[in-house]
Amino acid sequence: MQKQIVYLGLGSNIGNKIEYLDSAIEHISRNSKIKITKKSSYYETDPMGYENQESFVNLCLEIETDLSPVQLLEETQRIENTLGRTREVHWGPRTIDIDILLYGNLVIKNRILTIPHARITERAFVLIPLQEINKAIVIDNKRIDEYLSEIEGQGVKRIENE
Numbered sequence: 532m533q534k535q536i537v538y539l540g541l542g543s544n545i546g547n548k549i550e551y552l553d554s555a556i557e558h559i560s561r562n563s564k565i566k567i568t569k570k571s572s573y574y575e576t577d578p579m580g581y582e583n584q585e586s587f588v589n590l591c592l593e594i595e596t597d598l599s600p601v602q603l604l605e606e607t608q609r610i611e612n613t614l615g616r617t618r619e620v621h622w623g624p625r626t627i628d629i630d631i632l633l634y635g636n637l638v639i640k641n642r643i644l645t646i647p648h649a650r651i652t653e654r655a656f657v658l659i660p661l662q663e664i665n666k667a668i669v670i671d672n673k674r675i676d677e678y679l680s681e682i683e684g685q686g687v688k689r690i691e692n693e
Contacts, residue, residue, distance in 0.1 A: 532597045535635040536568075538668075539592045539607070540648070540657045542576075542628045548588035549573060549690075551614060551627045556592070558610040559629075565606070569593035571660035577686030588690065591632070591660040600634050604644055607631065632657060633668070647671075652678045655687045 539559075543551040552573065560567055571591045578587060596603060607629040614627045632648045639646040647670055651657055661668060662675040670678070 532599055534595050534597045537594050537596055537603065537634045538632040538661060539594060540589065540630040540632050542587045542589040543626060544585045544587040545626045552588060552590060554614055555610055555627050555629060558613065562606060564596055564598050566595045567592055568595055569664040571663045573690040574656060574660055575688045575690055576656035589656045589660060591664055593664050600631065600637065600639060600644055600646060603631060632661065655679060655682050659687050
């Protein structure tokens with residue numbers, strides 16, 4: 532498979548959140564089939580959906596990979612499991628969450644994988660760090676800043692001096 536530009540979203544809201552994110556990045560970088568090309572700042576964000584939990588720290592990565600989307604999903608889930616991710620509450624607390632946001636120009640929708648990520652255009656905690664690393668991204672014929680202008684608040688704050 533030819534190398535593709537892929538965007539990942541990472542988040543944590545249990546324990547030392549930045550440490551979990553950094554550990555996930557370290558695991559991702561150890562895979563010889565993945566090259567991290569850009570990393571956004573860290574952002575503190577209010578929880579969405581299930582709100583009775585701590586705030587999250589989120590960031591986005593741009594990577595190059597020749598892993599297929601399913602192979603990449605398997606790798607991200609392996610890393611999540613290694614770092615103690617459990618799935619007890621939908622949208623609930625987690626040590627680490629790694630989402631495949633965009634995979635080249637692919638559009639996939641099946642029972643295991645949806646690309647672009649299903650709610651990418653509704654989430655400032657994804658769009659803001661994604662825009663930081665690539666302002667030119669277009670999703671469904673709209674620029675990121677257009678989506679952001681339609682979303683109010685959502686409590687996303689850049690963490691200084693992370």
